[in-house]
Amino acid sequence: xxxxxxxxxxxxxxxxxxxxxxxxxxxxxxxxxxxxxxxxxxxxxxxxxxxxxxxxxxxxxxxxxxxxxxxxxxxxxxxxxxxxxxxxxxxxxxxxxxxxxxxxxxxxxxxxx
Amino acid sequence: xxxxxxxxxxxxxxxxxxxxxxxxxxxxxxxxxxxxxxxxxxxxxxxxxxxxxxxxxxxxxxxxxxxxxxxxxxxxxxxxxxxxxxxxxxxxxxxxxxxxxxxxxxxxxxxxx
Numbered sequence: 568x569x570x571x572x573x574x575x576x577x578x579x580x581x582x583x584x585x586x587x588x589x590x591x592x593x594x595x596x597x598x599x600x601x602x603x604x605x606x607x608x609x610x611x612x613x614x615x616x617x618x619x620x621x622x623x624x625x626x627x628x629x630x631x632x633x634x635x636x637x638x639x640x641x642x643x644x645x646x647x648x649x650x651x652x653x654x655x656x657x658x659x660x661x662x663x664x665x666x667x668x669x670x671x672x673x674x675x676x677x678x679x680x
Numbered sequence: 681x682x683x684x685x686x687x688x689x690x691x692x693x694x695x696x697x698x699x700x701x702x703x704x705x706x707x708x709x710x711x712x713x714x715x716x717x718x719x720x721x722x723x724x725x726x727x728x729x730x731x732x733x734x735x736x737x738x739x740x741x742x743x744x745x746x747x748x749x750x751x752x753x754x755x756x757x758x759x760x761x762x763x764x765x766x767x768x769x770x771x772x773x774x775x776x777x778x779x780x781x782x783x784x785x786x787x788x789x790x791x792x793x
Contacts, residue, residue, distance in 0.1 A: 612784035670722030
């Protein structure tokens with residue numbers, strides 16, 4: 568069975584600093600995708616970044632990068648140069664067969680001015 | 681450029697009432713799914729569909745029915761609402777082309793009293 572674990576219920580970061588949000592996963596599928604979504608207080612789910620299980624290089628999208636360590640089954644999100652607008656819930660998710668997604672419990676990030 | 685549209689956005693039901701949450705997408709995606717989000721938890725998969733006429737159960741299917749008569753629409757039915765079904769419901773769609781991100785609707789906040 569697929570499982571996603573996010574061990575940081577809440578995080579604080581100073582504006583303009585970098586922050587790492589942890590995510591570990593468990594699956595027996597050889598092919599899968601790892602995703603990060605942002606959920607602001609307004610409630611919508613915003614896609615941030617994707618990493619395929621066979622991708623050799625870590626994914627990057629602007630200020631977001633995914634630190635993918637396949638042997639450790641971890642897919643941490645790194646946000647560089649934090650902004651006040653980054654304050655939100657962040658969810659790590661795994662997509663497998665038929666794009667069924669399994670989500671972690673989320674990390675609430677607070678960016679301090 | 682609507683993407684995934686869910687209606688209604690808010691709903692209050694009495695225990696035992698039935699209702700249908702509507703979901704429509706205009707991206708011609710084969711895959712659609714329903715999730716629920718409870719406080720302090722990530723999204724959990726209720727039901728999913730890989731195409732018109734094909735549906736299957738996710739992690740938490742009890743109390744919910746789905747059908748998929750067209751590519752565009754994927755309604756979720758609560759036959760006899762219970763307070764345990766109080767939650768925020770998200771509909772999502774995605775392309776079957778490899779591991780691709782899911783596009784989410786804005787969510788439906790359902791309260792069962």
